[in-house]
Structure formats: structure tokens, C-alpha cells
Amino acid sequence: xxxxxxxxxxTLKDIYYAENALTKAMPKMIDAVDDGDIKSAFEDxxxxxxxxxxxxxxxxxxIDKPAEGEKCDAIEGLIKETEGIIEEASGKALGACLxxxxxxxxxxxxARYGTLRQWAKELKNDEAHDLLSQILDMExxxxxxxxxIAVAAA
Numbered sequence: 001x002x003x004x005x006x007x008x009x010x011t012l013k014d015i016y017y018a019e020n021a022l023t024k025a026m027p028k029m030i031d032a033v034d035d036g037d038i039k040s041a042f043e044d045x046x047x048x049x050x051x052x053x054x055x056x057x058x059x060x061x062x063i064d065k066p067a068e069g070e071k072c073d074a075i076e077g078l079i080k081e082t083e084g085i086i087e088e089a090s091g092k093a094l095g096a097c098l099x100x101x102x103x104x105x106x107x108x109x110x111a112r113y114g115t116l117r118q119w120a121k122e123l124k125n126d127e128a129h130d131l132l133s134q135i136l137d138m139e140x141x142x143x144x145x146x147x148x149i150a151v152a153a154a
Contacts, residue, residue: 007118009065012056015112017069019052022105025079029102032086035095037149042102045142052138055131059120062128092153099150106143109120111140 001007028048033039082101084138089097113136120128 004086004119004123008123009063009110009114010070011116012059012063012065013068013070014072015088015109015116016053016056016060016067017034017111018072018075018080018109019056021048021072021075022049023053025082028086029082029098033095033098035153037152038095038099041142041145041149042098044145045102048142050140052135059116059131060129061132062063062125066092073106076107078108090095096150096154099153103143103146103150106114106139106146108137 001010023046025047026042030039030042030046042122051133055065078101081104082098085101086093086137113132117129117136118127120132
């Protein structure tokens with residue numbers, strides 16, 4: 001990557017891959033938990049994640065590139081960690097650990113979207129900036145919701 005536009009496109013493909021991978025991984029988390037609040041939070045976030053994919057397609061359109069992902073090792077690692085939790089944990093520990101794993105994903109996404117939003121601004125791509133700001137706000141709200149559930153359950 002030699003230009004900001006190339007860095008933007010590369011990172012956009014990274015988060016697009018991540019969001020699509022999460023739409024496949026999250027149902028396993030939903031099925032694994034019995035706690036209604038946690039299950040509901042995960043179900044809500046799955047719906048939001050699907051919306052993020054749609055919004056990202058619009059961001060790709062702003063740079064006249066096809067919406068395509070590029071393997072994201074970070075999200076693959078976080079998903080693998082979550083699958084290990086599902087296999088190993090049970091009871092209250094399962095719910096607590098899955099909230100922690102979900103927040104790790106949220107923090108990764110918040111970092112990516114914050115970066116992309118700033119780069120969109122530098123590239124004078126107002127439409128992408130607005131779309132990425134919308135997703136970033138949703139990610140921050142999801143993280144806050146998970147924190148609230150974790151605090152209430154402690």
C-alpha cells in the first residue's frame with residue numbers, strides 16, 4: 001500500500017471480511033447461552049452486524065470498488081477463541097466469558113471503524129465518513145450494552 005486510498009481499500013476489505021465472518025459465528029454464541037439478556041444482546045448484535053455488511057457495501061460503492069473481503073487473521077483468532085470458550089466453559093462462566101469475547105470483537109471493530117472513518121475524512125469522502133460514523137456509533141452502543149449486562153450479572 002503506497003497511498004491512503006490503497007490503505008483505506010485494504011482495511012475496508014479487512015472489516016468487510018470480519019463482519020461477514022461474524023454473521024456466521026454469532027449464531028453459535030446465541031445457541032450456547034441460556035441467559036436471556038445475553039442471548040438477546042447477541043441476537044440484536046447479529047441483526048446489526050448484517051446491517052453493517054449492507055452499509056459497508058455502500059462504502060465500497062463510494063470508491064467504485066466491489067464489496068469483497070480479504071482474510072482477517074485478527075477476527076479469525078477472536079472467533080477461534082470464542083469457539084474454545086463455547087467448548088470449555090459452562091454455567092455463569094460461559095456467559096461471562098462470551099461477553100468478554102464479544103467485547104474483544106467490539107473493541108477490534110471500534111478500532112477499525114475509527115481508523116476508516118478518519119481516513120475517509122482525509123480522503124474527502126464525506127459519504128463514506130458518514131456511513132462509517134454510523135457503524136462506529138452502533139459498535140460503541142453494542143459495547144456499552146455488553147458492559148451493562150456484565151456489570152448487572154456480576
